[in-house]
Amino acid sequence: MTHHRHKTASGHRLFAVAAMVASGLTQAAPQTFNTALPVAEGNVVLREQFLYRKADDDPSPARRDLRVNGAITVLGYGLTSDLALFGALPYLDKEFDLDGPGGQRIERSSRGLGDARLFARYTAFRDDAPGRTFRIAPFLGVETPTGDDDERDRFSRLPQPLQSGSGSWDPFGGVVLTYQTLAYQLDAQFAYQANTEANGFKFGDEARLDGSLQYRLWPRKLSGGVPGFLYGVLEANLIHHEKNEVNGMRDADSGGTQLFLSPGLQYVTRRWIIEGIVQLPAAQDLNGAALEDDFITRIGFRINF
């Protein structure tokens, strides 16, 4: 029972990563969440992000160790100048091991396509002036059960949180604000995801508050044309998960609140962007014996078509 709880708690965090990554958008903007900057009508923007996550800060004696490698592909399309449609598809390779009852090391893993996220974002407010813009854009979408939710290994069916997919249709929505000038950019987002039950399991709902500051480091002075911009980035993510439910019962070792602070860099040109960021947990208040994060790194690129 203890082991089951441990696996469940760790898996819950796996799910959280998938959701966090897939929420990233395709404009020149934050790397861990959304932006209100526009996708031009008829334009397509591709984003690819690669991540590595390490979580082995285990409050239990099971010495649990979780590693996640992933790639998230995001496509954005400007239906109109105000309405953009997005699709995000993750590929995740999860490895999880812990001490078994007899002291032997147990390893469990899964890999495959995860749950695709489809959403629309509408620019509800726009205030443009020379060299700056301020926008407010609500968004609404659903996480679809495209990932495999019945993976098995030599032990048994993998715990639901370790599956590539959740098996459930999970609606989400929120609002993002962006203030951008030539020198810097501020973004803020509130988002909520209401998770539903599948296979007798329900992930806890997720609420999050995100903030981002991008500051142009180079070129220090602009002198005509459209040079590439090198931004220094600092992002913050305050994420709260409700407890998971297994057959209608709340899992005491799941859910909680985390605050990540994330320094990064981003180089932005007309046609492409390369970027990288490291998410460091500044505070973690997780329920029961939920496994705590060590760090998450993300690198990626975006292309304007």
Added chain:
Amino acid sequence: MTSTIRTLFLGLAAAVVSTTALAAGPSYQIEVEGLACPFCAYGIEKQLGKIEGVQTIETDIEAGRVIVTMDDGHTLDESRAEQAVDRAGFTLGSFEPLDASPTTNGQ
């Protein structure tokens, strides 16, 4: 023989260059409000580039200014420029023809 070929080649190249130069039509200065990053500039340039007769587009992101030069015999009107800027998700600040070339009459 070699010098004759070289002369012909240079003459042809000069003719191509001069034809291209002569083919340039009127230019327009478009001020775009809200433009503040290179990635966004691409969307504006792409929308303006869809307009028939556009030959070159030069953006100065610091000034928020785009210079559009048309092919000879083509013009750009303000409403079409405004539509392109709006489709890119930005706001037209001002629109101004830069010259009164004699080749600007009619499309």
